[in-house]
Amino acid sequence: MRNSSNADFEKAVADFQYDVASAQRHRDGLDRENWARTEARARFRDWGAARAAGAAIRDADLLHLERRLADFAARFESAGGRLHWAPSAGDAREALVRIAKEAGVRSCVRGLSSTLEEIGADEALGTSGVAVRHSQFGDMVNHLRGGRPSHMLHPAMHLSREEVGETLHAKMGSPTTSNPEEQVALVRKSLRESFLQADMGLAGASFLLAEEGKVALVEHEGNLRLIASMPRVFVVVAGIEKVTESVSDLPLLLQLVGASAGGTALPSGVSLIGPDTPRACGETAVMHLILVDNGRSLLLADTASAEALRCVKCGACADICPVYRMAGGRAYGSVLPGPIGAVLTRHLMPARGAQALPLATPLCGACGDVCPVGIDLHRALVSQRREMPPASRGWKVNAMLRLHERMMSSQARYNRGTRIVRILAVLADLTRKTSFNPLSDWMRHRTLPETPKKTFRGWWKSTAGATSSAARKDKA
Amino acid sequence: MRIALHIPCLVDQWMPEIGVSMLRVLERLGHQVSYNPEQTCCGLPPMDAGDRRSAIATAQRQLGVYGDADAIVSASASCAAMMRKEYPVLFAGTPSESAAMALSNRTHEFTHFLVGILGVTDVGARYEDTVIVQDGCKSRRCGCVAGESRQLLARVRGLKVVEAREEGCCGFGGPFSLTYPALSGAMGEARADILLHSGANTFVTNDPGCLMQLRGIMGRHAKPLRGVHIAEVLASV
Numbered sequence: 001m002r003n004s005s006n007a008d009f010e011k012a013v014a015d016f017q018y019d020v021a022s023a024q025r026h027r028d029g030l031d032r033e034n035w036a037r038t039e040a041r042a043r044f045r046d047w048g049a050a051r052a053a054g055a056a057i058r059d060a061d062l063l064h065l066e067r068r069l070a071d072f073a074a075r076f077e078s079a080g081g082r083l084h085w086a087p088s089a090g091d092a093r094e095a096l097v098r099i100a101k102e103a104g105v106r107s108c109v110r111g112l113s114s115t116l117e118e119i120g121a122d123e124a125l126g127t128s129g130v131a132v133r134h135s136q137f138g139d140m141v142n143h144l145r146g147g148r149p150s151h152m153l154h155p156a157m158h159l160s161r162e163e164v165g166e167t168l169h170a171k172m173g174s175p176t177t178s179n180p181e182e183q184v185a186l187v188r189k190s191l192r193e194s195f196l197q198a199d200m201g202l203a204g205a206s207f208l209l210a211e212e213g214k215v216a217l218v219e220h221e222g223n224l225r226l227i228a229s230m231p232r233v234f235v236v237v238a239g240i241e242k243v244t245e246s247v248s249d250l251p252l253l254l255q256l257v258g259a260s261a262g263g264t265a266l267p268s269g270v271s272l273i274g275p276d277t278p279r280a281c282g283e284t285a286v287m288h289l290i291l292v293d294n295g296r297s298l299l300l301a302d303t304a305s306a307e308a309l310r311c312v313k314c315g316a317c318a319d320i321c322p323v324y325r326m327a328g329g330r331a332y333g334s335v336l337p338g339p340i341g342a343v344l345t346r347h348l349m350p351a352r353g354a355q356a357l358p359l360a361t362p363l364c365g366a367c368g369d370v371c372p373v374g375i376d377l378h379r380a381l382v383s384q385r386r387e388m389p390p391a392s393r394g395w396k397v398n399a400m401l402r403l404h405e406r407m408m409s410s411q412a413r414y415n416r417g418t419r420i421v422r423i424l425a426v427l428a429d430l431t432r433k434t435s436f437n438p439l440s441d442w443m444r445h446r447t448l449p450e451t452p453k454k455t456f457r458g459w460w461k462s463t464a465g466a467t468s469s470a471a472r473k474d475k476a
Numbered sequence: 477m478r479i480a481l482h483i484p485c486l487v488d489q490w491m492p493e494i495g496v497s498m499l500r501v502l503e504r505l506g507h508q509v510s511y512n513p514e515q516t517c518c519g520l521p522p523m524d525a526g527d528r529r530s531a532i533a534t535a536q537r538q539l540g541v542y543g544d545a546d547a548i549v550s551a552s553a554s555c556a557a558m559m560r561k562e563y564p565v566l567f568a569g570t571p572s573e574s575a576a577m578a579l580s581n582r583t584h585e586f587t588h589f590l591v592g593i594l595g596v597t598d599v600g601a602r603y604e605d606t607v608i609v610q611d612g613c614k615s616r617r618c619g620c621v622a623g624e625s626r627q628l629l630a631r632v633r634g635l636k637v638v639e640a641r642e643e644g645c646c647g648f649g650g651p652f653s654l655t656y657p658a659l660s661g662a663m664g665e666a667r668a669d670i671l672l673h674s675g676a677n678t679f680v681t682n683d684p685g686c687l688m689q690l691r692g693i694m695g696r697h698a699k700p701l702r703g704v705h706i707a708e709v710l711a712s713v
């Protein structure tokens with residue numbers, strides 16, 4: 001099988017690197033984010049203990065998922081909220097469109113949320129004649145340009161100030177400026193009207209509080225509060241894994257999110273909103289929640305990867321990842337880039353490519369080391385590889401694996417096999433510039449190690465007669 | 477202590493001097509060191525490629541080749557991480573579970589063994605050079621948590637250690653470098669660039685995989701940095 005998806009990813013990386021300025025901006029952005037996180041973690045009395053406690057909270061949530069969801073549903077509905085269960089992304093889209101139709105919604109203002117992308121909320125609303133406005137700055141700029149996000153929290157991180165200014169000028173008719181503060185002010189002004197006019201507010205959730213029946217909205221700009229309170233219909237779309245026991249878990253979880261998302265002690269905005277929370281638009285306001293499964297229950301049953309559902313979408317694992325650093329976010333073709341994206345995308349958004357992404361990592365493990373809820377991303381990635389069709393590894397790896405297994409199965413085979421490999425290495429080096437050498441692209445970047453006269457085992461055997469280590473040293 | 481060497485295939489075939497150096501250091505410290513040529517591979521390549529069956533088949537062999545040594549010391553952080561951290565999971569619920577646990581508990585990466593188990597930082601070495609540490613990323617998965625390499629190098633006479641502007645992966649990743657040769661190569665270039673501008677003459681690592689990748693990448697450079705395994709530095713007197 002021709003391994004097009006792997007080649008596609010490498011090509012996307014090469015394209016990204018080709019735009020030298022953009023690649024540099026990306027790296028500078030990551031350095032800034034990572035530095036802020038390092039400082040934030042250092043301010044914890046005991047970061048290791050905090051993340052272990054966070055992991056324990058999330059694990060208990062996942063273990064008791066059904067009960068938590070039932071508790072949440074009961075409270076949420078008794079407070080007047082309308083709950084919609086969506087086994088698949090299609091069901092979630094249907095529910096969303098139904099809500100919009102029944103309430104006569106013409107316009108919608110939405111927040112940044114990977115779950116909204118996962119279900120394809122924009123397209124569903126768009127085809128039903130609902131105008132969708134993105135409120136998060138970078139998300140909006142991307143949307144205006146028709147471009148894909150490059151970062152979990154800063155979706156337009158790949159763009160320069162000038163590019164942002166040109167987009168705002170071209171699409172919103174605002175005066176051209178490359179000053180970020182002026183740009184934000186311009187957008188804010190036009191957004192204010194959207195908040196006033198929109199019939200529907202739409203957001204993802206960071207947590208669902210089972211005991212309180214409330215939704216925790218966490219944000220790094222100040223718009224979610226407005227989305228939740230101004231339009232007459234408010235819809236939250238959340239994955240089932242977002243449920244947590246109660247508000248008493250929140251302080252720790254929020255500290256972990258604050259440190260790992262923005263490098264701050266707490267996220268800049270947190271709102272706890274339930275169906276009975278008084279809202280600016282008055283009494284007639286209705287709150288809906290669409291609970292999305294869409295592959296999560298299946299993932300939960302996979303013991304090696306289930307803990308990926310602990311994820312609080314902070315983006316730390318991507319920012320520290322050497323592949324993401326090299327590739328930029330858009331190469332992943334998913335709103336969830338980086339290591340967690342490689343694990344989750346294939347389960348939650350299988351149609352968006354990404355099937356080969358778990359292969360695109362040297363498994364350095366830096367991701368798991370920074371994850372604030374201690375997800376062993378290394379193990380989860382390896383486990384994803386196990387589930388992939390063998391052909392996706394490419395024929396070279398598969399050939400290597402078959403040879404390897406045979407060669408390693410006895411000492412005699414090992415000795416014979418390695419002798420052949422040594423000869424092949426010489427041949428490979430001689431033919432490295434020719435296309436029939438399967439290692440030619442590997443060797444374009446690297447020389448092969450020099451072949452030593454003796455192997456270690458050969459040396460050991462020749463010195464084995466010497467019983468004392470001193471004698472062995474003499475022979476060396 | 478009776479120590480059995482784990483010599484990864486990469487070391488056995490291409491960099492035997494690493495094994496010889498480890499042996500020298502451990503014997504200098506007064507330990508009884510053995511090597512069983514029945515050992516082949518720890519099973520990491522198939523494991524990392526996602527071929528669990530083949531990983532188990534290969535790893536199974538490892539369970540029987542170290543006899544009753546008190547410790548198994550590996551020349552590779554990656555292999556040590558495989559044996560320590562993955563074997564117990566790989567063999568869980570199989571008849572080999574207890575053998576895998578026993579092996580896992582006795583296996584140590586070389587620098588971690590010296591510092592964490594033996595409590596030694598000064599091995600009496602002398603090495604005139606300016607070096608930079610480029611340890612394998614898997615160090616963090618095999619128990620190296622205390623900057624073992626730097627502790628050991630700090631006590632080597634004649635040696636100056638410089639620091640890189642940041643830590644980072646060499647981009648090798650075994651099967652990854654075959655599936656994504658250009659991406660892996662570009663990552664290696666980026667890392668080599670940082671090392672080349674660090675002011676060091678030599679990079680020192682505890683992982684033969686990184687050594688092969690970075691030596692290979694440097695080999696295409698006009699003025700390459702030399703690379704050695706930390707055992708070679710510590711063996712020198």
Ligand code: SF4
Nearest residue numbers: 311312314315317371
């Ligand atoms: S996997 Fe961990 S580090 Fe990555 S986004 Fe999720 S919580 Fe953050």
